[in-house]
Amino acid sequence: MMLSHPRLRGEAGAELLGPLRSLTVRASLTVTLGVLAVAAMTACATSSPAEQALRQRSREAAIVCAKKFPGVDYWWDRWSGALTVSVNLRDYPRLSGDQSGFAACVDAEIAARSPGPSERLAPTSAARTTVHVDEAGGRILAPVTVNGRFHGRFIVDTGASLTLLATDGVRSLGMAPREGAPIMSLQAPMGRAIWRPAITLGSLRVGDVIVEDIEAVVSESVRGADGLLGQNFLRHFRVTIERGVPNVLLLEARPAAGAPE
The missing domain is CATH 2.40.70.10 (Acid Proteases)
Structure with a gap:
């Protein structure tokens, strides 16, 4: 059964991680939940243009990466706008190889769509x-x-x-x-x-x-x-x-x- 752990629904400023045993998995989970938490900023009228642009980049990145990793089950929460990744309850908080790949792909795609460093x-x-x-x-x-x-x-x-x-x-x-x-x-x-x-x-x-x-x-x-x-x-x-x-x-x-x- 595929379940979404409650703490997988990232909100701006919220702690996003569960207990982890692997530094690699920690990084992958952080990428998935941290980067994709952009989408948790709901598309309300008060959101800034910068926030809206960031959400749009995350959505575009998820679409591209879903084609590369079609086996990864994800969806957009209609109320919060959060991008949620399904994890087997018995495996939580570990990500599968494809889920880790999806996370890294999203991170790279967002970076490619983001303005370059100014420093x-x-x-x-x-x-x-x-x-x-x-x-x-x-x-x-x-x-x-x-x-x-x-x-x-x-x-x-x-x-x-x-x-x-x-x-x-x-x-x-x-x-x-x-x-x-x-x-x-x-x-x-x-x-x-x-x-x-x-x-x-x-x-x-x-x-x-x-x-x-x-x-x-x-x-x-x-x-x-x-x-x-x-x-x-x-x-x-x-x-x-x-x-x-x-x-x-x-x-x-x-x-x-x-x-x-």
């Missing part, structure tokens, strides 16, 4: 930097400067797609998500997908390296930190963490596209 390495950025970092609860905390004014500690999270700035930092900078700001997805440190409005930071600096015009999602405080460094910052560098006394984070700028390594 870039600043012309004044150094090619490399070494900074002392703290470790707490297994998390690496790096000193960060935002827009040249806000100084805080961000979790270095190579598994997060986007950078996050807690609301206290946003307030101290006098910033706020603009009306109609895009709603973006981030897999948070606690293994759950969250959906939050995004802002554009003029600069994000760690040591002597700087990335400009970088998007960050805005969320409540992150326990023990002021934010999170995600892949839209880290992908510009080769990242090395050397544990010792003190712990050290080494960031080396990657060559520009087309340049020799």
Whole structure:
């Protein structure tokens, strides 16, 4: 019997994951439920153009991927607008190979339909930097400067797609998500997908390296930190963490596209 687990019906900002045993399955389930949770934003008249565009991209992606994985049973909930994937109750929360493939396909299709990244390495950025970092609860905390004014500690999270700035930092900078700001997805440190409005930071600096015009999602405080460094910052560098006394984070700028390594 094919059942939809209640927690499979993602809602914006809701925790989307059940207990998992496999990191691979966790990633696949997060992709399926996190990315497809875009559709949970109901198509009401008050939704922003950005939200409507995001929903449309997710619908287009699901149609394409359903043709590639015809055995995956999914449907749109008529009340919530959520895209729901059927999972055998005995298998929950594991996804089958086709379901995992469907999830990865949807993620890739949405990415292909989404605007390209705006962030870039600043012309004044150094090619490399070494900074002392703290470790707490297994998390690496790096000193960060935002827009040249806000100084805080961000979790270095190579598994997060986007950078996050807690609301206290946003307030101290006098910033706020603009009306109609895009709603973006981030897999948070606690293994759950969250959906939050995004802002554009003029600069994000760690040591002597700087990335400009970088998007960050805005969320409540992150326990023990002021934010999170995600892949839209880290992908510009080769990242090395050397544990010792003190712990050290080494960031080396990657060559520009087309340049020799």
